[in-house]
Amino acid sequence: MLRVIVRRLLQLVVTLIALSALIFIWLRNLPGGPVEALLGERATPERRALLIKALGYDQPILVQYGKFMQRVLTGDFGNSIRSGDPVTEVIGRAFPATIELALAAMIIAVGLGVPLGYLAARWRGRWPDNLTIAGTLLGISIPIFFLGYLLKDVFTQNIHWFPPSGRVTTGLDNTEVTGFFVLDSLLTREFDATADALWHLILPAVTLATIPLAVIVRITRASVLDVLNEDYVRTAEAKGLRHRTIRGRHILRNALLPVVTTIGLQTGALLSGAVLTEKVYNWGGLGTLITDSITGGRDYPVLQAIILLAALVFVMVNLLVDLSYAFIDPRVRVR
């Protein structure tokens, strides 16, 4: 087992090095880039040459890559070209924002989705079921950014229930500890800041929750229907157990297993949705960071760090899944 893990980790390192080289070289061969972005309209051949020299782009690409790898080994991913801040710091700042948003969306999706799915299944074929199904179909057919736009227009411009953008009210003097604003304000007992952060969180989270909500409703419904047909539920009903007991002890518990799996699978959808939601609500998370680093002048260091980070996470998750299968089921041999 240990040997397998070590070998897979080595493979992982090789994969990442190859990937980093590919991304590094590819990005730098694209037209345009930081020099163009930094100089704007004021570019002259002399200034361009000076900046290229200063940034080290005049060196052979392999030399540049070598230097980059050298720094990476010391944990230094370089600095954002635009702000000059260390890339690790830039990503570290955006990360909690996205996680906070995604978590809130997941809470809404699960908290609403499971009961709705259950109700739909219990009333199968009747109007609550039909209504729910229609709702979920609409939920997955509407462009999420457009939904965000509508919600924002209605709830921040027509009726002023929520703030249009941002994570807290501008000028709010809250203490930042972890970067998760809700958590931070709870930790420091600044409860007005908690209320403020939650208040800002609601609309984006609802927008982001649409698709996972639709999916969870449908999975719950299907799963509950499956369980309702199982023998043990019929037996329990035949035994004359009270409905409430059957519901709690048998149906929900068994039906929720596939739902939990789905929640895991929806992480990808959440991150995709976050890119759009963050843009609509000016939410300073990873999604905004990615689109900004592309359109705002190919911020190479930030871009390559994000792509590598994403690759690392996914390869690691894959490895863990494989290993856990092997752990659970001895018949599966990890290659």
Next chain:
Amino acid sequence: MSERSIGLLGDRKKARLEELARASAEKGGVSLFRDALRRLRRNPVAIIGAAIVGLFVLVAVFAPLIAPHDPVQRFDELTRNLTVDSIPGASAEHPLGSDPLGRDFLSRLIHGSRQTLFVGVLATLIGLSLGVLLGAIAGAFGGWVDVVLMRLTDVMLALPSLLLAITLVAMASRSSQWTVIFAVAIVNVPIFARLLRGSMLAQRESDHVLAARALGVKERNIVLRHMLPNSLTAVIVQATLTFAVAILDAAALSFLGLGDPDINRAEWGLMLGVDGQRYFDVRPELAYFPALAIIVVALGFTLLGEAMREAIDPKNRR
């Protein structure tokens, strides 16, 4: 967002995809197809879905005949009253008024169905062909080829689809209609690959393939003549669902400023993501109509796809 369709497929996406594929393959494609068609015709959901899709395709094909005007022509009577903060509304000649450049909005919407169909079909086809190719190779050869290819699709499935598309657009030297189509397409490759592989694997051991092999039919011909056609039902179902996702993804890229840059082209995603956003306060119709069109069409394809899947699902064949 292809996660939408994956999510809808069921709890464990990979296993489910393969199960479905197997189901469609087991019984032999043709009889299953007939069987499914029969059940489809009795399903009102399928009929609504098919009606929407049919209407959409009709409008797209006959757009030049239906549309009152040329979609890229700028009209004097519209530009005369056009300013950056007011866009002429409905008139007898132009039932939906002007777009931000003095073009006939209704005609652009109608022609938009064409471009949208084009983007959707092409993205689906490219995703499908690449996916089918990968899946067929994996399913036909098995062994290490299978392992490597499936590892690849695992990683692609794990990546958030829109992020993958954004990365691809960033990695392309510039955005164009083709980068959008390709980025949207590539996201679907692993889904089709998984689907086809499952179906092929199921058939490798099936009676008719074993019989063909015993008769000495070449392996290549077995794959092409016997295995592939039998897997197609499941692929067509998935393609229907993919279409809806493709036009939504294309709209999302436009919204992020990474979409098709040519605003002369009337494409719903582009109209919604660019003009719809910019002139939302001036004339919200510029957003509402393309959005509505996208929603209805996406809904139509989803309904049809779902109904089709239900029809081939072995569970419903009891």
Next chain:
Amino acid sequence: MQARRLRTAVTLAAVAALAVGAAGCAESDRSDDSGEAKTGGTFIFAGAGDPKNFDPIFNDDGESFRPIRQMYDTLIQHKPGTAELQGGLAESWEHDPDGKVWTFKLRQGVKFHDGTPFNATAVCFNFDRWYNMKGAAAQSQMIYYMDVFGGFAKNENPDAGKPVYNKCEAKDDGTAVITLNQYKGAFPGAFALTALSIASPDALKKGDADTVKQNGDSFEYSSFATSTPVGTGPFTFGGWDKAKNEITLNRNPDYFGEKAKVDKLIIKIIKDENTRKQELRAGTVQGIDFPAPADRKALSGEGFQVLDRPAFNILYLGINQKNPKLKDLRVRQAIAYALNRQQLVQTKGPGGTKVADEFMPDTVLGYAPDVQKYEYNPEKAKQLLKEAGAEGLTLNFYYPPDVSRPYMPNPQEIFTVLANDLQAVGIKVNGVPRPWNGGFKDDVQQFGKQDLHILGWTGDYNDPGNFVGTFFGRGKVEFGDQAMTEMFDAIAKADATVDEAAKKAAWEQVNRDIAAKWLPAVPVWHAPPAIVVTKDVKGVVASPLTDERFNTVSVSK
């Protein structure tokens, strides 16, 4: 249950907001119409992008200059709302007949935020610092310095040219004398450039300001530039919370000029123009920059103050003479006649946009009222094309689809309209969209791949050299005009003219000749960018140079 909790949250927040508002009211009881009255409170202004850092000399964009302008002063200032000059840190200035020796009489008793005195030594310290800056990393970031002063004491790039700056002497505390190697038309306007703001020598030294570290392929700025900037301006630096995108500036109670009326100025960075507008409507910010042109009318209808900045920019259609067909003046004139610029201005120009006949706004010295104008005339265009034997011409038209510049709020639409006009006279247009930072400027300015392109410029100071000289002062790949030496010479001569009247006449002739004889590009429009504030905000003066200083701003509630 859900609904009630939601409402509770809303109510809680509303109460909090009210409490803050009430606190603001209590302080703003004193009248705000007397010039020096402090009204207190906070002014929150939404900017459109991240600043780079706060060391003026290393910056060249408006988003960085916005906070810098509140914290620093320049020797010479712009009269609020104009591009005219007035005393700043220097009360007066004069130069010798050659324009080479500039003597500044400095304001007395001014102190930097750190308490150190402002005097001639401090001025010379700043100028010498720039001139002696070392390292490619630092030099490459000093765009405006190079613009004005050419080279450095030791050039990292041998092509950078000879320095215009010679030396700075502190005659006494109140007199600084700057000696130049040669006169340029840029003076004295250039002394008002925000990039040439005067910083505290003490803080520069303490903050290690000259060190720009190159880390891999990016730069790391000093602590002075990022966290301890010190100037003389009406506000002092509070902090930049990058998780919230907020820059906080505090009132400087010892400011030498009109002291700030508000206690605190927060610059909130909101990149999306729609979101800026929505925040303004929601009342969470009191001012926004660069509203979408489409929203201006609606906003002013809703009672917001939409303040147009007098247009100090130019959008032009570039023509590349690398294409032999475009070397023919008649073809270029045909292109000019083919464009219905009047209609473009009406349909797509932000309110107040004017058709451009010259490559600079009419407020700049040397604007000629009588240049050849190219009124929309498609017939004449066709005829000229025929004469030149250039019928059936196909041209590659480059444009950036993904950007919004003050002079070009929506390039996609501008391109589509212009291309339409050109098609109408029989020129086939092949549109080539390239991302602004993904190859557009490189393709256009470095490689010259285009036949036509749209680009523009926002002026830095009132000098024709800053407009016309920038575009046509020397041969550029952008226009493929390397052979037009007559034009370069005329511009160089005009730029070197010291006498005001002669200078004016020389530039007027240059503008006439550009329109009639050379036409290396077609000027399209001057579009005024705007700034919007709520009706409670007083004292914002929109500047053509986006040089707004917020010390005069008060917020009443």
